[in-house]
Amino acid sequence: MKKSLKRLVIDTATKYMYLSLVVDDKEVDSFYQIGDNDHSVTIMPSLEDLLQKHSVELKDLDEVIVGIGPGSYTGVRIGVTVGKMIAYLNNIPLYKVSSLALMASYSEHEYVLPLIDARRGNAFMAFLKQSHQNIQYIHKDVLMNINDFKEKQDKQYEVVESGKPNIEKILNSDLLEKISDIHELVPNYLQVTEAERNLHK
Amino acid sequence: MYVLGVETSCDETSVSVVKDGNIVLSNEVLSQIDIHQSYGGVVPEIASREHIKGITYVFDQAIKKANLSYEDIDLIAVTKGPGLIGSLLIGINAAKVISLNYHIPIIGVHHISGHIYANYIEHGMEFPLLALVVSGGHTELVLMKEHFSFEKLGETQDDAVGEAYDKVARILGLGYPGGPAVDKLANQGSDTFDFPRPMIHSDDYHFSFSGLKSHVINKHHNMLQRNEEINVKDFSASFQEAVTDVLVAKTIKAKENYQVKQVIVAGGVAANSGLRKKIKANITDIPVYFPIMDYCTDNAAMIASAGYFKYKKYGKSDDLYINGYSRLDLEREM
């Protein structure tokens, strides 16, 4: 019998924590829950529960997929840390994916505008086109004024600010990027820190 | 017993393997000090970004240098606070992954208990002992009657001593971190200003450095206004003499009152040469120990050592819900 391919998906870049166990391209179980700034406390117990239910150990995993933002919501680093560590300890491939793309996959609309609020009228946004088999970028992840970005889009679209990812659609797409050196993976902040901005003034 | 220590509470990413509390098999430290220097202090968001860059690499180096594999580890000890919350959480979650991956017990450790146990690595401990904890965030006298028992006798009522050093260094234009720079200049100057020695005669074991700090800053300001030439060496020496006079006086008082067998100095300011000299010159009846330089600054070896003794004392570990805390009381540490 062919050994099944076990993949773990982790995204903590927004208020929602998403964990998913995918076996041979099918999501067998997932965890999608709003967190009160406590992804750091709950991620590992939730992950343990999810895996235990299916008699899977971290060591049994074949691949890890991690949402890397964009954004600097403190949660993003929790998921990236956990994803990096699992891939490093078990010496398995690590893939990164945009958290906006994950969010967009929730929608059923042809055109989707996923959005993570960044205050003062700005947001992290992207624009994607999808069928129920596939999903692709029209505009990559940006941080900009919400109205300016919306005005640029001439298609009918749905705005998505949360929603459980449709991971099978993502797995079919070209949106996953394999990390060549696990140690190098960092979140996609899309903006320098305030301290850096002030320093270069 | 092999303990894997993890420390990410401020601007050092550190992982270490320590056997039986004092045999250091590896102690990897990825320091961010060069990065924060240009900002005149540690920038929390930048610190978090640097920790996540280095985290898996530091683990890899530490386990390889110890010549072990993760299966050999018996306990994971990780700093749970106090410190920068975003930074703490990276070390804590990385440690939790190892715990779940290999089914190794994990224990959260107070950062200051680590600084105290940095002394155990080289010198061992004899009880009761008195620990003078001096760093950028702490100034306190702690009585230990046995392993992993901490009774705070007194602490700073305002600024930590390291904080005062950084502030004085800044007005003297010495950059960040300020302690080593002031210490170096102080050695070349003399105490000509006779700055106040706050609380030196008070009945308790508390400290206060904000008044001294303001006094020093005002003096500097007034001299600048009057166009007087400021001798930076004498200025540094005068500040350092005032600070160390107070620290040493209170330490002696506590030592005598509690009849301790040993005095240890812990934390980043334990590296200060003026403090080392003065405390050794004034306490000669019992041993006075300082950590070796590598264990004065933040490192994971000290966390592994503290975790080892905490685990031995309580015989239980934490679970995967372990959290990080920006503030955390040493006395409630158990």
Ligand SMILES: [Zn+2]
């Ligand atoms: Zn420290």
